[in-house]
Amino acid sequence: MTDTTRTPQAVAEAAARLLSAADTHVPCAPVRDLIGAADIGAAYAVQQRITAARLARGARVVGHKIGLTSPAVQQQLGVERPDFGILLDDMGHADGDTVPYASVLQPRIEAEIAFVLGEDLAEGPLDEARVRAAVDHAVPALEICGSRVADWDITLADTVADNASAGAFVLGRQRRTLDEFEPRTAVMEMAVDGRTVSEGTGADCLGDPLTALLWLARTARDLGDPLRAGHVVLSGALGPMSPLTPGARVTATITGLGTVTTTMEEATA
Numbered sequence: 001m002t003d004t005t006r007t008p009q010a011v012a013e014a015a016a017r018l019l020s021a022a023d024t025h026v027p028c029a030p031v032r033d034l035i036g037a038a039d040i041g042a043a044y045a046v047q048q049r050i051t052a053a054r055l056a057r058g059a060r061v062v063g064h065k066i067g068l069t070s071p072a073v074q075q076q077l078g079v080e081r082p083d084f085g086i087l088l089d090d091m092g093h094a095d096g097d098t099v100p101y102a103s104v105l106q107p108r109i110e111a112e113i114a115f116v117l118g119e120d121l122a123e124g125p126l127d128e129a130r131v132r133a134a135v136d137h138a139v140p141a142l143e144i145c146g147s148r149v150a151d152w153d154i155t156l157a158d159t160v161a162d163n164a165s166a167g168a169f170v171l172g173r174q175r176r177t178l179d180e181f182e183p184r185t186a187v188m189e190m191a192v193d194g195r196t197v198s199e200g201t202g203a204d205c206l207g208d209p210l211t212a213l214l215w216l217a218r219t220a221r222d223l224g225d226p227l228r229a230g231h232v233v234l235s236g237a238l239g240p241m242s243p244l245t246p247g248a249r250v251t252a253t254i255t256g257l258g259t260v261t262t263t264m265e266e267a268t269a
Contacts (some may be wrong), residue, residue, distance in 0.1 A: 010034045010044055014043030015049040018148045018162050027079050027105055027150035029157045043160035044223060050163060051086045051223055054078040057184065063087040063230055064220060065143060068156075068165040069205045069236025070110075084207065084216050087232060092223050093170045093262060101265040104167035107244040110196060110237035111190040111252035113209045114141035114171055114260035119235065121217040122226035131214045134172045134227075138181055140172035140260040142190075142252055144240060172260030179258045181240075188238040190252040200239030209235035 016030035021028040035042040055061070068082045093099055101107070118136030146167030149158050159165045183202045190198040206212045210237045217227050227233065244250070244264050251261045 003150060004187050004237070005268060006046060008131060011045045011049060012045045014042075014161055015053070016143050018046070019050055019053055020247060021105070021148035022084035027034050027104060027148055030149050030153055030155070031158050031161050032155050035157060036160065037155040039159060039269040040160055044060070046161035047085065047163050050161075051088075051189060051268065054088055059090055061231065062092060063154050063163055063234070064122050064216060064227065064231065065166050065169070065234040066216050066236040067145075067159065067166075069209075069212050071204065073076040081156065082212065082215060082220065082236065083160045083164045084101055085160075085166040087166065087169065091166065091168045092232075095170060095173045095260050097170060098263045099114070099170070101246045104144050105153060106147050107167060107264065108145045108152075108241040109192070109244050109250055109252065110143050110241045111188050111191070111239065111256060112141045112143055112146065112237055113199075113202065113205070114139050114169075115188065115209075115213055115233045116175075117227055117229050117231050120228050121224065122221060122228070126162055126214065126217050126221070128214055129195065131217055132178055132210055133235050134217075135178055135210075135213070136228075137175040137177050138257060139175055140168040140252060140254045142250060143237070144168040144170075144244065144261055144262075144264075168218040169232075170260055170262040171232065174258035176257055186238070186257065187255045188252060190239065190242070190250065192242055192244070192248050192250050197242040200237070202238060204238050207235045212236045212242060224244075 014034040119134040186202040
């Protein structure tokens with residue numbers, strides 16, 4: 001991560017552009033013209049400013065999402081390294097819920113393993129054993145990614161600034177501890193309206209979803225926002241994203257965890 005070299009004014013202007021796109025439901029131009037395509041420090045500063053604005057409106061942080069963990073998704077978006085964003089309470093949905101179509105701009109969906117933490121990951125050494133021990137349980141999850149940037153015309157800096165293209169998420173009902181379930185060997189299949197659109201394994205997520213969680217724990221702590229007990233972590237896609245249209249019904253099955261389902265709301269006039 002590079003040091004922030006852009007002015008506070010550029011960061012403020014980028015945040016305002018993305019917030020306006022979210023409020024008006026009209027995608028905007030990329031923000032790399034303001035903060036640069038390579039200044040990831042500036043991009044996270046934009047993300048933090050947007051999160052602060054959402055919290056000031058009454059939203060509550062419930063966790064984090066890790067993005068760009070799957071080679072298939074990296075290839076789709078033309079980026080080569082992971083990022084993370086913040087999950088807010090108004091993004092969350094239960095298994096079987098209908099998600100308002102207008103709540104996510106330019107929606108695309110992916111299947112993931114979600115971890116719910118039982119311990120903070122804030123102090124002391126952070127290694128694989130520590131991270132594994134901090135997980136209370138895992139659940140199957142769907143993430144509905146959305147981009148406030150028109151046509152998904154993004155670099156890594158654009159998506160980081162745009163809260164890692166977070167939109168909404170759906171958590172399944174089945175819970176498994178890591179004594180009962182091994183994320184790396186899980187196999188995923190996701191179908192939209194009964195047609196398989198994505199397949200993958202736990203190993204397709206940075207080699208192991210727990211490796212992704214370890215990366216997030218270290219990165220978030222370095223940025224002064226450590227992971228906390230009770231938070232949800234979406235560990236990253238296990239296969240390619242798929243576009244969503246109004247009325248689409250999505251079901252993902254992850255071996256060892258079970259299924260998770262959601263439906264996008266029909267478009268309204």
